Amino acid sequence: xxxxxxxxxxxxxxxxxxxxxxxxxxxxxxxxxxxxxxxxxxxxxxxxxxxxxxxxxxxxxxxxxxxxxxxxxxxxxxxxxxxxxxxxxxxxxxxxxxxxxxxxxxxxxxxxxxxxxxxxxxxxxxxxxxxxxxxxxxxxxxxxxxxxxxxxxxxxxxxxxxxxxxxxxxxxxxxxxxxxxxxxxxxxxxxxxxxxxxxxxxxxxxxxxxxxxxxxxxxxxxxxxxxxxxxxxxxxxxxxxxxxxxxxxxxxxxxxxxxxxxxxxxxxxxxxxxxxxxxxxxxxxxxxxxxxxxxxxxxxxxxxxxxxxxxxxxxxxxxxxxxxxxxxxxxxxxxxxxxxxxxxxxxxxxxxxxxxxxxxxxxxxxxxxxxxxxxxxxxxxxxxxxxxxxxxxxxxxxxxxxxxxxxxxxx
Amino acid sequence: xxxxxxxxxxxxxxxxxxxxxxxxxxxxxxxxxxxxxxxxxxxxxxxxxxxxxxxxxxxxxxxxxxxxxxxxxxxxxxxxxxxxxxxxxxxxxxxxxxxxxxxxxxxxxxxxxxxxxxxxxxxxxxxxxxxxxxxxxxxxxxxxxxxxxxxxxxxxxxxxxxxxxxxxxxxxxxxxxxxxxxxxxxxxxxxxxxxxxxxxxxxxxxxxxxxxxxxxxxxxxxxxxxxxxxxxxxxxxxxxxxxxxxxxxxxxxxxxxxxxxxxxxxxxxxxxxxxxxxxxxxxxxxxxxxxxxxxxxxxxxxxxxxxxxxxxxxxxxxxxxxxxxxxxxxxxxxxxxxxxxxxxxxxxxxxxxxxxxxxxxxxxxxxxx
Numbered sequence: 001x002x003x004x005x006x007x008x009x010x011x012x013x014x015x016x017x018x019x020x021x022x023x024x025x026x027x028x029x030x031x032x033x034x035x036x037x038x039x040x041x042x043x044x045x046x047x048x049x050x051x052x053x054x055x056x057x058x059x060x061x062x063x064x065x066x067x068x069x070x071x072x073x074x075x076x077x078x079x080x081x082x083x084x085x086x087x088x089x090x091x092x093x094x095x096x097x098x099x100x101x102x103x104x105x106x107x108x109x110x111x112x113x114x115x116x117x118x119x120x121x122x123x124x125x126x127x128x129x130x131x132x133x134x135x136x137x138x139x140x141x142x143x144x145x146x147x148x149x150x151x152x153x154x155x156x157x158x159x160x161x162x163x164x165x166x167x168x169x170x171x172x173x174x175x176x177x178x179x180x181x182x183x184x185x186x187x188x189x190x191x192x193x194x195x196x197x198x199x200x201x202x203x204x205x206x207x208x209x210x211x212x213x214x215x216x217x218x219x220x221x222x223x224x225x226x227x228x229x230x231x232x233x234x235x236x237x238x239x240x241x242x243x244x245x246x247x248x249x250x251x252x253x254x255x256x257x258x259x260x261x262x263x264x265x266x267x268x269x270x271x272x273x274x275x276x277x278x279x280x281x282x283x284x285x286x287x288x289x290x291x292x293x294x295x296x297x298x299x300x301x302x303x304x305x306x307x308x309x310x311x312x313x314x315x316x317x318x319x320x321x322x323x324x325x326x327x328x329x330x331x332x333x334x335x336x337x338x339x340x341x342x343x344x345x346x347x348x349x350x351x352x353x354x355x356x357x358x359x360x361x362x363x364x365x366x367x368x369x370x371x372x373x374x375x376x377x378x379x380x381x382x383x384x385x386x387x388x389x390x391x392x393x394x395x396x397x398x399x400x401x402x403x404x405x406x407x408x409x410x411x
Numbered sequence: 412x413x414x415x416x417x418x419x420x421x422x423x424x425x426x427x428x429x430x431x432x433x434x435x436x437x438x439x440x441x442x443x444x445x446x447x448x449x450x451x452x453x454x455x456x457x458x459x460x461x462x463x464x465x466x467x468x469x470x471x472x473x474x475x476x477x478x479x480x481x482x483x484x485x486x487x488x489x490x491x492x493x494x495x496x497x498x499x500x501x502x503x504x505x506x507x508x509x510x511x512x513x514x515x516x517x518x519x520x521x522x523x524x525x526x527x528x529x530x531x532x533x534x535x536x537x538x539x540x541x542x543x544x545x546x547x548x549x550x551x552x553x554x555x556x557x558x559x560x561x562x563x564x565x566x567x568x569x570x571x572x573x574x575x576x577x578x579x580x581x582x583x584x585x586x587x588x589x590x591x592x593x594x595x596x597x598x599x600x601x602x603x604x605x606x607x608x609x610x611x612x613x614x615x616x617x618x619x620x621x622x623x624x625x626x627x628x629x630x631x632x633x634x635x636x637x638x639x640x641x642x643x644x645x646x647x648x649x650x651x652x653x654x655x656x657x658x659x660x661x662x663x664x665x666x667x668x669x670x671x672x673x674x675x676x677x678x679x680x681x682x683x684x685x686x687x688x689x690x691x692x693x694x695x696x697x698x699x700x701x702x703x704x705x706x707x708x709x710x711x712x713x714x715x716x717x718x719x720x721x722x723x724x725x726x727x728x729x730x731x732x733x734x735x736x737x738x739x740x741x742x743x744x745x746x747x748x749x750x751x752x753x754x755x756x757x758x759x760x761x762x763x764x765x766x767x768x769x770x771x772x773x774x775x776x777x778x779x780x
Contacts, residue, residue, distance in 0.1 A: 334531075
């Protein structure tokens with residue numbers, strides 16, 4: 001299987017056999033997206049080529065496509081502890097989040113008009129809640145402690161019997177902090193509200209089981225787990241209803257009309273299956289590699305701080321570091337020129353100099369928040385990738401700090 | 412050569428051609444587009460399509476850079492631009508002056524903000540497509556800015572604010588060529604941006620409707636209505652001839668849009684925000700002999716203390732006029748023109764030339780006969 005994170009370009013093989021070796025390319029931005037696993041591509045190909053029928057058609061072409069979707073649905077349900085009838089296919093995490101939050105809020109509007117989420121959610125949830133606020137729903141954003149753990153006390157305080165839905169992400173995309181969803185669920189259920197969790201970053205990395213988590217709705221997307229972009233699911237527990245976002249045909253019990261992305265759905269199922277089988281090994285590997293990365297950097301560079309817990313409450317493949325007194329953007333561009341791909345904040349807000357809302361919610365001081373970089377390891381990340389990164393970073397940070405008016409070398 | 416240069420690219424033909432030239436000359440080139448404002452904030456967007464800084468032209472830039480293996484970044488300067496350029500633009504108009512925002516953008520956004528970024532990225536120089544030249548000159552032993560070879564297309568006027576430090580790190584690849592050569596080069600490089608129409612107006616007022624922009628900004632940002640309150644239009648002798656809509660909407664030399672019925676044409680001669688009046692006169696009244704210039708920056712000269720002579724440009728489109736320049740203490744010079752000049756406008760930039768060399772410049776503060 002090819003390892004996409006390290007490759008050397010062979011360019012201009014002329015008569016004189018001149019080889020131009022391009023810079024190593026190292027991908028440490030897996031939280032923003034992941035490469036398509038070869039095995040997922042294999043699984044999808046027939047559904048991009050020979051099996052092209054519309055899954056709603058009566059004839060054989062349609063039936064073949066329909067079978068593929070239903071098999072995928074069963075596989076996915078099985079992997080997350082759900083019933084196939086509780087799995088709905090969407091275009092990805094953003095759509096699933098919007099459907100859960102807005103769909104529930106609108107459905108319950110007459111009797112309950114309050115929604116709750118956390119201050120560290122992905123924009124796909126935050127923006128949906130902000131939109132609802134403009135439409136006369138009331139909203140609360142629960143804060144976290146400095147490790148990024150959502151405050152159960154504040155949730156208890158803010159939730160009322162007017163609350164229709166609470167949405168708290170399972171694992172955070174920027175710092176990797178994992179919430180104790182099961183405990184939070186008790187608080188939510190006690191008031192009869194719906195509990196949704198965005199499991200986009202946790203799926204395929206830690207155990208995601210809807211019964212263990214005790215949630216009513218759950219979002220997942222394919223492209224964070226070596227599957228295709230443009231596909232995702234929303235789990236909706238039996239008995240729970242919502243107002244759809246789309247109107248049209250009868251697909252997905254009318255909750256999500258639209259001709260199904262068969263290849264995407266098959267790919268998603270395969271990606272989830274693969275991820276589950278590799279999860280424990282990958283987890284061990286990431287724990288080791290991330291410690292190597294953090295130690296390597298902190299031993300060579302002073303004034304570097306990890307954002308998020310340095311224990312089992314963090315997805316180990318996510319390493320968010322703040323470099324005191326310099327701008328994250330300059331570090332990212334400099335690393336890019338050395339062939340290392342990382343990000344700061346979330347992909348959605350890159351290019352903006354605003355400090356990440358997640359770090360600010362965690363009380364990270366603004367100057368440190370602006371100097372934060374997220375390294376997110378993946379299935380194909382090797383020890384050499386980490387070692388190379390550790391080797392190129394000190395010179396970059398030194399250069400930037402030498403130019404920074406804010407940095408004073410502590411003796 | 413292996414020297415690294417960050418090229419500021421707008422999506423227009425000049426900066427893209429400059430970028431390709433530098434690559435050919437052996438520099439390691441990085442392209443950066445500065446995002447300085449949001450359509451949502453400044454309005455007037457429909458006229459922007461296809462021009463430089465439009466989404467279309469940025470996408471064209473991106474594909475040119477990909478094709479030639481040039482790293483391309485979009486850098487966000489929106490907040491700084493708003494603070495340094497847009498806020499100043501509005502407050503100057505409110506104070507009855509006519510600002511030139513390109514000066515502040517060049518001096519502070521490009522040659523401070525972007526330059527810093529370039530240095531942080533390990534670059535030796537920044538470059539733009541400005542039609543001007545930089546020379547390290549023995550006669551003056553300083554970095555000097557010269558007009559572009561093609562005088563009619565010269566863009567040096569907007570660069571008077573650049574410091575020696577900034578100039579030592581700047582390349583203007585296009586200054587040695589004639590304008591038509593530049594378009595030919597662009598075509599030779601097969602640049603998609605070769606077709607991008609030139610922009611003459613202020614970049615963040617896409618529809619060129621300053622009045623709309625000022626009104627909308629005032630509504631959004633407040634400011635107590637200063638400069639937007641109607642008042643009187645008067646002649647020099649105090650005779651009231653009409654009403655103005657707010658001093659922010661007028662500029663010296665303006666004739667149209669005054670709503671005055673008068674047997675002879677009347678022009679804005681002076682704007683007085685204190686008394687909230689606009690003073691008008693006939694064409695002859697617009698001519699003045701001297702002006703005071705402040706907020707000075709010296710380029711070829713090094714903070715001169717003695718009077719000297721120069722050719723002075725008082726507007727971008729103005730033929731430099733011979734004058735004597737007298738430095739005073741505290742960052743002021745008095746400029747005395749050999750021949751009276753028409754419509755000397757406070758807020759505009761005055762740039763002092765010695766033939767094709769910029770000696771220095773500043774902001775026009777006041778003028779008198």
